[in-house]
Amino acid sequence: MAALLSLLPQRRCLCTKPHNKWSVKQVTKLNFEESLSEIKTHIAHSDFIAVSLQRTGSVSAPWHRVLPFDTPHTAYAKAKRAAERFQLLQFAVCPFSIRASKLLAHPYNFHLFPRDELKMGMPSYSFSCQTSYLTSMARDGFDFNACIYDGISYLSRAQEPAARLQMRNPMPITHVVKSSSTPSVADSVFIERVKSRVKHWRNACKDSSANRDEPLLSSLRKLVLGNEEYGTRPCMNIDVCSERQVQLVLEMLEEFSDDLVPLIIPAKGGATQTVRVILTSSKEDKVLLQNELQNLQDEQTKKVRGFREVIDLISASQRPVVSHNSLNDFTFIHSKFITPLPPNVDEFMCSLRLVFPLVLDVQQLMKEIGPLRKVTNIPTAISYLKDHFFAPIDMETLHQDTVNEGKIHGHNVLRIAYLFAKLCSILRIAPAESDNKSLVPALEEYANILNPCSMSPQESTDGDVSIWTNSTRKVSCEHLVFLWGFKRTMTAGKLKSLLQGSHDVFSEEFDVRLVDKSCAIVVFWKPGLSETFLNVMNSEEICGSLREMVSEGLRAACYANYKNICRLGIWEADLAESLEKVLEEPDCLGKTDSETNPLEVHWFSDLVINLDDL
Incomplete structure (x- = not known):
């Protein structure tokens, strides 16, 4: 695969002059450790954190994109499918602060x-790719060989415990919480037997005369005592049959806390198999061993988490996270x-807010400026604001990274930060400084609105969706x-002409729009006509x-069928094929939780959808 991808053209697209001075630090596994400590400091001193993702794909058919008539539930189902199919190859992170007209x-x-x-087969066995995405990345100079060989791996929070169980690494115990239950007779017998064994072993290890034994006698002594070595220090293993016995052993070892260090050896299934006891020569040696064990555990943790260390740093900071098209971005982040x-x-x-309590999408701020409601391209939005508003923003990047000079990878995250600062200036929103983690009220109303079709913060709270147009009309999904x-x-337009006069329901006002080449959506403005039709x-x-159109193959379905397509995951290339399949399932029309209330969407006056925009 790597050899094949290396044949893709390694050309670089030309950057505009202002972007040439933007320095973005490129991070692979070779410089990940040093970059992790740097970004930790920058996150701690930032006001916001911008993120931008580079995926291997997005959708496999036009109607799989989030469309204007999608409810929050159907929009999420589409974003969820993309996040589960495709993979991330780049994750740009930009901690930034805004001071007046200066962006740091x-x-x-x-x-x-x-x-x-x-x-262990994690984090992923396989993933999908779209040729258009790979071609675009190659055109921008993306090095697929470096990605495959030097890209940073990771495990999710859900995968980490499973990985630790399979690795079965010894776990040091720094603090023992004593059990409140009274020991049974069996507990007392077990603990006295183990205690006697530990005392005998400990005394034998400290007996200086034993060190002068002949090699054969010394080997027999170690065999009888069960003596082993952990590095250069003597140790012994105590077999246990239950977590109760583990607790009893750890409580008993507290009596020898001056020079004994316990380790938990997990079994394959996750339970404790053995308690390993290590004998140190002094209190200082014990502290040294505990530090060694902690460092070893930290190194293993970093190896297991990989890039997720950065995600955990962002989450722990509780800083507002700024993105563009946040629904797609955060379904990917949550999934991976x-x-x-x-x-x-x-x-x-609910799950996302536990990790990222404040998410801001620049698209929501853009909708406050009428002409930008339809704009989805960040450079176009920046160009428009520069031409129509006087709001100078001086951006300063402090990386002095000459190794990757000239590469444009990750510049989109700088554009997001720049656009956010520009919009805050134009809308007269003064962001809170880093000593105050809460948002100012003017920004709070834009937080955690992930649906890209929401026209305004107020409309996002009741499940409405919208489109980017200046002339919208609210319509219930029941009328579609x-x-x-x-x-x-x-x-x-031609389909609307054919429908006009074909039946009395079309004598009233209605509208038609193509969803893809196989399917159209009709809105009836008068209540009840959709059901009649x-x-x-x-x-x-x-x-x-x-009747003639029906005989030629015309079919119809209500919006509930479309919701069930998304809910059941019937993702055919043509929406018509998916609708045919969902109609074949008689039991799939039942109402689902969270979708029992009628929803409304916004409609627009355009008759034809531009398939090139999908």
Whole structure:
């Protein structure tokens, strides 16, 4: 794979002049340790943290994208599918602070690869790639060989305990909490037997005369006592049958706390198999051993967590995280670095807030400026603001990294930070400084709105979705009907003309939009007409030109079918095929939790969707 990817063109796209002076530190596993200590300091002294992800793909069909008529539940289902299929190859992080018109940024671009460092089949056996994404990355000079061989691996929080169980590394015990239960007769017999054995072994190890024994006698003595060595220090193993016995042994060893250090040796299934006792020569030697064990454990922890150390630093800082298209970004982050994604959006939001309590999406701020409501491209948004508003922002990056000079990887995270500072200046929002972790009220109303189709903070609270247009009309999902079975060359305007006059329901105001080449969506502005139309489509009394269209293959379905497609994961290339499959399942129309209340969407006046924008 690496050899094949190395054949991709290694060309660099031209950067505009201002971006050439932006220095982004490129981080691989070769310089990860030093970068980790640097970014820890920068995060601690920052006001915000911008993030930007580079994925191996996004969607495999136009309708798989989050669309204007998606509810928060269907939008989350689409983002969840993408996060579970595709992989992250770059994760850019930029702690930054805003002081008046000055933006102080510390950008890092981490190169990732889900390598199985511990030979346990984690973090990932396989993932999907889209050729368009790989081509774009290659055009920007992305080094796939460096990614595969030097990319930083990681394990999620959910995968880490499983990895530790399989590794079965000894765990040092620094503090023993005494049990409140009264020892039974069996407990007393067990602990006295172990205590006698430990005393005899400890005294024998300290007996100087034993050191002068002949080699054969010394070997027999070690065999009888069960004496082994941990490095250069003597040790012995105490077999246990339950966690209760582990507790009893650890409490008993507290009597010898001056020179004995216990270690827990886990069994394959996760329970404790053995308590290993190490004898030290003095209190100073005991402290030295404990430090060695702690350092060993820290090194192993870093190896297991990998890049997730950065995620944990961001989470622990409780700083607001700024992104663009946050629903896609944070479903990926949750899936790769925290736990598998929950089944619905409500559980996802609860889980995400435990890790990142404040998430800000620059798209929500952009919607406060009318012409930017339709803009999804960050450079275009920055260019528009520069042309129409006087809000100078002086950005300073402090990295002096000449090794990667000229590379553009990770520059998008700087654009996000710059755009955020620009919008705050134009909207007259003064961000809180680093000594105050809470957001100012003007920014709080934009926090944790992940649905990209929300028109405003107020509309995001009741489950509404929206589109980026200046002329919108709110409509209930119950008034939407999906149509398919028409010719592939059909346009929305032509389909609307065919429907007009085909039945009385189309004598009232209605609108048509293409979702993809196989399916259209119809909105009835008058309540009740969508239900009437669906009943007519399933009736034998259908007549006129509508009957002719049905005979040629026209089919219809309500919005509930579309929600079930997303809920059940029927992700065919054409929406029409997915609708056909969901209609074949008679039991899939039941209402699901969190989706029992009617939702409303915003509609727009355009008749034809531009498939190039999908």
